[in-house]
Amino acid sequence: MKENLATVYDPKAVEAKWYQHWVDQKYFHAEPNSEKEPYTIVIPPPNITSALHIGHGMDNAIQDILIRTKRMQGYEALWMPGTDHASIATQVKIEEALAKEGISKHDLGREKFLERAWEWKEQYGGTIINQLKKIGCSCDWDRTRFTMDEGLSRAVREAFARLFNKGLIYRGSYITNWCPSCQTVISDDEVEHEEKDSHIWHLRYPLKDGSGFIEVATTRPETMLGDTAVAVHPEDARYQGMIGKQVLLPLMDREIPIVADDYVDPAFGTGAVKVTPAHDPNDFEIGLRHKLDHVKVIGKDGKMTQEAGKYESMDRYDARKAVVRDLDSGGYLVKIDPHKHAVGHCYRCHNVIEPMVSLQWFVKMTPLAEPAVDAVKRGETKLVPDRFTKIYYHWMENVHDWCISRQLWWGHRIPVWYCQDCGETIVASDDPTQCSKCSSANLKQDEDVLDTWFSSALWPFSTLGWPDKTPELSYFFPTNVLVTAYDILFFWVAKMIFSSLEFMGEVPFKDVLLHGLVRDAEGRKMSKSLGNGIDPLEVIDQYGADVLRWSLISGTTMGNDSRYYPEKIEAARNFANKIWNASRYVLMNLGDFSYEEIDVENNLELADRWILSRVNQVSAEVLGFIDSYNFGEAMRTLYDFMWSEYCDWFIEISKGRLYGEDEAAKHTAKSVLAYVLEKTLRLLHPFMPFITEEIWQHLPHQGSSIMIAPWPAVEDRFANQHAERAMAMVMDAIKAVRNIRAELSVAPSKKVECTLHAATSEVKELLTQAAAYFTKLAGISELSIGMTGDQKPAKAMTAVVSGAEIYLPLAGLIDIDQEIERLKKELKVLQSEVDRGEKKLNNPGFVNKAPEQVVAQEREKLEDWKQKQERVSARIAELQA
RNA sequence: GGGCGCAUAGCUCAGUCGGGAUGAGCGCUUGCUUCACACGCAAGAGGUCACAGGUUCGAGCCCUGUUGCGCCCACCA
Numbered sequence: 017m018k019e020n021l022a023t024v025y026d027p028k029a030v031e032a033k034w035y036q037h038w039v040d041q042k043y044f045h046a047e048p049n050s051e052k053e054p055y056t057i058v059i060p061p062p063n064i065t066s067a068l069h070i071g072h073g074m075d076n077a078i079q080d081i082l083i084r085t086k087r088m089q090g091y092e093a094l095w096m097p098g099t100d101h102a103s104i105a106t107q108v109k110i111e112e113a114l115a116k117e118g119i120s121k122h123d124l125g126r127e128k129f130l131e132r133a134w135e136w137k138e139q140y141g142g143t144i145i146n147q148l149k150k151i152g153c154s155c156d157w158d159r160t161r162f163t164m165d166e167g168l169s170r171a172v173r174e175a176f177a178r179l180f181n182k183g184l185i186y187r188g189s190y191i192t193n194w195c196p197s198c199q200t201v202i203s204d205d206e207v208e209h210e211e212k213d214s215h216i217w218h219l220r221y222p223l224k225d226g227s228g229f230i231e232v233a234t235t236r237p238e239t240m241l242g243d244t245a246v247a248v249h250p251e252d253a254r255y256q257g258m259i260g261k262q263v264l265l266p267l268m269d270r271e272i273p274i275v276a277d278d279y280v281d282p283a284f285g286t287g288a289v290k291v292t293p294a295h296d297p298n299d300f301e302i303g304l305r306h307k308l309d310h311v312k313v314i315g316k317d318g319k320m321t322q323e324a325g326k327y328e329s330m331d332r333y334d335a336r337k338a339v340v341r342d343l344d345s346g347g348y349l350v351k352i353d354p355h356k357h358a359v360g361h362c363y364r365c366h367n368v369i370e371p372m373v374s375l376q377w378f379v380k381m382t383p384l385a386e387p388a389v390d391a392v393k394r395g396e397t398k399l400v401p402d403r404f405t406k407i408y409y410h411w412m413e414n415v416h417d418w419c420i421s422r423q424l425w426w427g428h429r430i431p432v433w434y435c436q437d438c439g440e441t442i443v444a445s446d447d448p449t450q451c452s453k454c455s456s457a458n459l460k461q462d463e464d465v466l467d468t469w470f471s472s473a474l475w476p477f478s479t480l481g482w483p484d485k486t487p488e489l490s491y492f493f494p495t496n497v498l499v500t501a502y503d504i505l506f507f508w509v510a511k512m513i514f515s516s517l518e519f520m521g522e523v524p525f526k527d528v529l530l531h532g533l534v535r536d537a538e539g540r541k542m543s544k545s546l547g548n549g550i551d552p553l554e555v556i557d558q559y560g561a562d563v564l565r566w567s568l569i570s571g572t573t574m575g576n577d578s579r580y581y582p583e584k585i586e587a588a589r590n591f592a593n594k595i596w597n598a599s600r601y602v603l604m605n606l607g608d609f610s611y612e613e614i615d616v617e618n619n620l621e622l623a624d625r626w627i628l629s630r631v632n633q634v635s636a637e638v639l640g641f642i643d644s645y646n647f648g649e650a651m652r653t654l655y656d657f658m659w660s661e662y663c664d665w666f667i668e669i670s671k672g673r674l675y676g677e678d679e680a681a682k683h684t685a686k687s688v689l690a691y692v693l694e695k696t697l698r699l700l701h702p703f704m705p706f707i708t709e710e711i712w713q714h715l716p717h718q719g720s721s722i723m724i725a726p727w728p729a730v731e732d733r734f735a736n737q738h739a740e741r742a743m744a745m746v747m748d749a750i751k752a753v754r755n756i757r758a759e760l761s762v763a764p765s766k767k768v769e770c771t772l773h774a775a776t777s778e779v780k781e782l783l784t785q786a787a788a789y790f791t792k793l794a795g796i797s798e799l800s801i802g803m804t805g806d807q808k809p810a811k812a813m814t815a816v817v818s819g820a821e822i823y824l825p826l827a828g829l830i831d832i833d834q835e836i837e838r839l840k841k842e843l844k845v846l847q848s849e850v851d852r853g854e855k856k857l858n859n860p861g862f863v864n865k866a867p868e869q870v871v872a873q874e875r876e877k878l879e880d881w882k883q884k885q886e887r888v889s890a891r892i893a894e895l896q897a
Numbered sequence: 898g899g900g901c902g903c904a905u906a907g908c909u910c911a912g913u914c915g916g917g918a919u920g921a922g923c924g925c926u927u928g929c930u931u932c933a934c935a936c937g938c939a940a941g942a943g944g945u946c947a948c949a950g951g952u953u954c955g956a957g958c959c960c961u962g963u964u965g966c967g968c969c970c971a972c973c974a
Contacts, residue, residue, distance in 0.1 A: 023933095191972095209971075216974080233974060247974095281973050289974050298972045358971075371972095403901065410900070410970070503969095537909085539967085571910055571922070576902075577968090579909065583923050590922095590936045601933035640913085648911065652921065667933075675932085751940090758940040764929055795931095852917070861954030862916095870916055870955095877917080 020603045021714055025596040027560025031706045035149060043087075043723055044154045046094035048491035055091035056495040057083055058476050059155065060508070061163060063102035064140040065109050068147045070534045070542060070568070070580060071501060073552035077565040078531060078647065079499045080153050084702035085642050086496075087154070088727040094492050096479050097148065097155035099141045101164045103427035103468035104198060104364055110136055110426070126425050133426045137162070147553060152561045152705045154723070161479045163471040164428065171478035172471045173431040173445040175519060180443045184380045185420075187432075187441075191293075191300040192419055194372040195362040196318035200423040201376055203467060204416050205506050207360040207369050216355035217340065218286065219348050221246060224262040224271055230255070231350055233285030235357050236295075237343065238336040241268055241324045242313035245291040247302055250276035252287050266348045267339065268325060275306045294373050310373050318370060332370070377421040377430060377464070385412045388514035397513060397523040400645055401575040404505060404530050411506050412514075420467045427465030434460050473511035476524035483519075495525045502530040502575060529645050531574050537581035550580055562704035563588040569703070570651040591655060592707055595700070598663050599711040602689045605674050609686050611716035616691045619684045622746070622785050623669045625739035630661055631692045632734035638699050639727070647703075654700055662692060665747065665793075672788045690716050695728045745779075745818055746786045752815035752822055753794040759838075760813070760829045767797035771812070771823040773804045775883070779819040804887075814839065814891045816884045821891075832895055839892050846885040853878035 038044060046054075057079050062072055079095060087093035110133055111121055121129045141162060148155065161168060179185040192201040217237045220229040230246055246263055248255040255274070262271045279302055280289050293303025294310040303310065313324040320327040320335045327335045343349045360369035389412045391397060392405060399405045421430060433442040435451035436458040442448050450457050474482070476498070480489040494516070500509065509528055516524035536542050542549040555564045566588035572578045616628060634657045641650035666689075673685035694715050701708040701722050712722040719725050753770060762768060770790065774780035783801050790796045809825035813835060816822070856862050856874055863871055 021933095235974065279973090284973050286974095291974095296972080296974080298974070301972080357974090407901070407969075414970085506970095573911075576910095581909080581923095583909080586936075587922055590934095593936045594934065597934035597937085599933080604933070644913070646911095646913070649913080652911070656921080663933085664938085668938095671932090754939060755941090758928070761928070764931070764939070849917085856917090856955085859954060863954080865954045866916070874916085 021596065021600045021711065023600070025560075025592065025707060025710075027556075027562065027706065030710045031150070031152070031556075031561055034706055034709045035152065038154065038721065038723060039157070041721065043721060044095070044156050045158055046092050046156050046492075048487045049092045052090065052092040054492050055083070055086040055093045056096070056492040057094070057497055057499065058096040058479055058495055059098060060498070060500045060504075061098045061100035061161075061472065061475065062144050063100050063105055064137050064144065065102050065105045066140065067143050068552060070550050070552050072147075073151060073555075073564055074531060074534050074568040074572075074578075075499060075501060076148055076151055076153050077568055078529070080151070080565075080705070081569070081642065081647060081702040082497060082499070083154055084705065084723060085639075085727065087723065088698065088701070088725060090726065092491075094159075095153070095155045096159055096161070096492075097145070097153070097157060098161035098163070098475075098479060099137075099144055100472055101137065101162065101427060101468065103422060103424055103465060104200065104202070105468075106133060106136065107424050107426040108198060108364055121425065129425050137164075150553065150556050150561060151564065154705075159479070163468070163475070167481070168471060168474070168478045169428055170445070171474050171482055172428045172466065174483045175470075175474055175515070176431050176466070177443050177445045178519070179379060184383060185377060186380065187375065187377050189373055189375045190378070190419075191297045191371050192374050192376055193360060193362075193369045194316060194374065195365065195367060196316065196370055197365045197367040198362060198424075199316065201372075201374060201419055201421070202362060202364075202369070203419045203469075206363045208363050208366075209358040209360055211356055211358050214355055214357055214359075215352050216285070216357075217343075217352050218350035219266070219290070219343060220350055221263045221266060221290075221348070223258070224264050227261075230258060230263060230274065230288050231286040232288045232290040234290055235355060236292075236336070238320075238327075238332060238339045239292040239295045239313065240265070240290055240339065240343075241320070241327060241335075242292045242294050242311040243268075243270075243272055243290045244293060244303065244308040244311055245272050245306060246274045247277045247280050247289045247291050247306075248274060248287060249280040249282045250278065252280070252282040254282075254287060266346055267342055273306075275302070275308075277302050277305060295371055297371055300371075300373065312373065314370055314372065316372075376419050377432075377462075379418040379420055381415045381417050384514040384518055385415050387517045388412055388510065391513065391517055391523050397525060397528060399528045400530065404502060404528075404575070408505065408510060411510060418467075420470050421462075421464040422467055423463075424465050427468060428471055430462040430464050430466055432462040434462070436460055469507055469511055472508055473515040474519070476512055476516060477520050493520065493524075494522055497527040497529055498525040499529045499531065501533055503533065505530065527645075529574060532572070532577035534568065534580050535577055537579055539577075539579055542580075555585060559585060559589050560592065560706065562707045563592055566591065566651065566703060569647050570655070572648050574645050574647075591659070592704065594659055594663060595697075595704075595707060595711070598658070598667060599693060599715070601667060602693050603714055605670075606686055606690055606716070609690065609716060611718055613683070614687045614691050614716060615684065616687050619680055620688070621681075621684070622739060622742060622782070623666060623789070624684060624688045625736045626743035627662065627666045627688060627692050628734045629736035629739050630657065631695050631728075632731055635695065635699055635728040636730040639730075642702070651703055654696070654703070658696055658700070662696065666692070668793055669789055672792045698722060698725055698728050701725075742782050745820070746782070746789060748817045749783075749815075749820060749822055750790060750794045752817055753790070753796070753824065756813045756815060756822075756824055756826075757795065760826060762795075762826065762829065764795065767795055769798045769809075769825055770794070770796045770800075771809055771825070772799065772801045773806055773808065773821045773823070774801065775804050775819045777803075783820065814888075816842075816887045816891075818880050818884070821887055836892055836895050839888055839895070843885065843888050843892065846881055846888060849881045850878065850885055853881060 062068060083093050083095040193207050194201055214235060216233050216235050218231055218233050220231045222229050232246055243265055258274050259276045261274050263274060265272050291299045291302050293299045293308050294312045295314060311323050313321055314332050315321045318332050320330045322328050327338060362369055389409055399408060433448055435456050437456035438454040440451050440453040442452050476495050477493055480493050482489055512524050536548040552564055567584040634653055637653050638650045670685045670689055673681040694717055697708040697712050709722045772783050774783055780801060787799050790799050809823045811830055812823040812825040813830060814823055
């Protein structure tokens with residue numbers, strides 16, 4: 017005798033139990049296996065900065081849905097897990113923690129600081145892995161990687177060395193984005209532009225020869241201290257005479273030239289631009305063309321430098337005020353106009369970026385970007401939804417060289433050594449012991465670390481063993497799909513694509529699935545400062561992982577943001593509860609019914625053929641939706657089937673047989689209940705892994721776990737259009753009876769008599785088969801079935817459905833006049849349907865041009881409406897007589 | 898300055914190939930302590946698919962434009 021399910025589902029006990037079981041059985045583990053086709057996903061490695069948030073919940077739930085489905089389908093499914101060291105983000109966090117202890121990273125020193133960082137990694141890395149397990153993620157934990165693992169670090173060095181040797185990595189002094197708060201440069205991608213209301217200052221610089229002034233316009237007056245030229249357009253008539261002349265820079269008493277440069281737009285401002293090559297990207301370019309000096313007036317701390325003269329050590333914003341004041345009192349300020357302009361902010365700390373010339377390492381992008389565009393154009397990698405493809409092209413085609421050095425401690429130290437004796441630069445994947453040129457052992461490694469995205473760019477192959485030619489790499493690579501939120505398309509996805517093409521010679525994944533961001537109930541981004549975040553672990557703690565997963569993904573579409581709020585969690589909880597209770601009902605009635613006893617071939621009645629056909633159809637639809645990444649639709653299909661069809665109709669119908677005396681019928685009912693439920697659970701498993709496993713283990717089944725049970729195949733023998741249509745008609749008829757009962761407020765417990773008149777003998781046969789359904793589901797005491805035209809009850813409520821009329825002789829409740837009114841209303845509705853159909857079919861364009869099938873369908877529908885209409889009018893006439 | 902997304906029931910959102918909007922959940926109305934489930938059952942109400950044109954036999958869906966909201970990219974000082 018099988019043990020029934022607990023009265024109430026307890027996710028906590030169930031989830032821990034089955035997760036441990038799956039791990040113990042090594043179901044998550046994948047190995048290169050020539051017998052099977054591989055299916056690979058690499059996890060977007062969560063940053064070790066903090067615990068997972070709700071967005072991670074969605075991201076990983078999606079990946080788990082895919083990997084579980086494919087595993088059940090028989091693929092050798094590998095989900096590669098791991099975490100990211102997140103160089104800058106983690107370092108900022110650790111420095112914050114140190115600040116609370118009252119110490120700085122310099123007090124600790126590099127070595128001790130890194131020890132702290134590794135401790136941090138141990139703590140948060142572990143937390144993250146545990147959280148992923150709680151969500152139910154079926155990652156191959158034996159293969160867990162970290163971006164600063166030995167193997168991955170080797171990959172990073174190898175990649176750096178190869179790019180360097182190909183001339184694709186270079187070092188140089190260029191304008192870069194300096195974050196005065198994080199104390200490092202960041203790449204262009206990491207700068208967030210915010211349009212802000214500001215001002216534009218018009219200044220006039222006196223010409224050295226005393227012949228007058230030239231007026232320039234600037235949004236950053238404090239940088240004038242570092243001006244080394246004024247530029248005008250070469251063809252600007254206003255300034256023809258001035259090109260080549262010297263200007264006396266106010267406040268600084270420096271002579272600077274007026275140069276001609278195409279960059280200047282004569283139509284903007286005054287047509288003359290002050291040039292500060294050390295602190296502006298455009299000015300830097302102008303400076304290159306005209307060999308201008310760099311005067312650095314703003315330092316790395318965001319304060320003015322010695323070069324700024326008397327403004328030295330002032331904060332850059334205080335200096336702005338002081339400079340404007342002094343220019344004004346010197347008579348150099350012409351006017352201040354309001355002006356909107358974009359200011360760059362650091363994506364990590366949100367402080368204003370200072371463009372600054374500094375010596376950094378760069379990756380030359382053009383040669384890498386081109387193949388990355390071509391590969392996507394050839395369809396080797398597909399972005400889902402498709403609209404992101406254009407965005408990707410635009411980025412790739414306009415990309416700047418990638419600044420990869422960071423003035424941080426936590427990260428991959430740049431594998432470059434400088435000979436202290438001869439000045440040689442040595443790039444090596446293994447630590448060199450002597451200079452390759454002068455053999456000196458006096459080498460010093462570059463102090464900087466690499467951009468964190470440099471290592472994540474290699475993730476899809478470095479985790480599989482690259483640069484070694486491992487069996488894993490040749491079997492599991494390229495991966496099938498990368499699942500991530502659209503906000504890291506440039507940071508990460510694009511970089512993986514060009515890196516993979518460069519190092520592996522092929523794309524890293526076939527599909528990129530970009531999902532949206534999870535927002536709060538008001539549509540705001542969830543953030544710590546707003547305090548509007550929902551902790552996925554809390555949801556799991558309260559409702560279970562299945563509910564978390566379902567509530568996060570159902571009703572969403574890929575690429576679009578979604579809102580998350582308690583009602584969604586409740587809806588998912590209710591569904592889980594529904595599945596649980598339906599299963600309890602089935603198990604309670606199954607007794608010790610065994611898998612071998614299941615017979616879904618013989619002795620089937622209408623409802624059986626119907627539900628078997630439906631579950632078969634559902635399994636086809638669900639797989640189609642999963643394969644096209646329409647998870648919301650897959651889940652809706654399963655939800656509706658389980659709730660509205662299996663529970664509301666099939667289970668209710670089954671009660672007649674289960675509580676009856678006919679043993680054969682009982683056996684069939686049990687068989688179909690068990691068979692369909694088991695199949696549905698398998699379809700639900702990727703979405704709700706825990707509850708489905710718990711129930712499945714109690715049900716008659718084959719195999720040791722639902723997660724390695726085969727994905728339900730679509731079987732033609734179950735497809736039964738006839739049964740589906742017949743059942744639809746029966747359900748319509750039952751609903752019509754219920755409707756009348758409700759309208760006349762007949763107590764649900766009250767059994768009533770009912771007469772059905774079929775239009776054809778087929779329908780009569782069908783209704784006879786379904787007689788028990790009426791008794792059970794419509795509260796019918798006595799059902800008489802005749803043919804249209806037979807003697808009908810004198811005083812009865814009427815409903816007309818396709819192929820049949822329904823008469824309910826509800827003594828004492830019927831008011832003939834009211835009933836006539838009701839039927840007339842019904843007739844009106846039918847009339848409008850008939851009109852619509854006739855209009856369509858009377859249109860020669862429709863009949864001639866629409867597909868035959870559509871026209872036939874329309875004819876059939878019209879015929880049906882007309883029949884109903886006729887019968888209702890006939891009934892009205894009878895009642896009026 | 899470019900580009901993208903969204904606009905469908907009171908709210909939050911689905912809607913695959915262009916073929917009656919029986920759309921979903923929540924909320925609302927009316928009945929139900931019916932032997933799996935009140936986290937439930939049954940019956941209902943509720944839509945000019947943002948607006949204006951166009952293509953088509955037929956448009957929520959395709960095309961053009963408009964409005965509102967949101968997002969991304971961007972070296973006009």
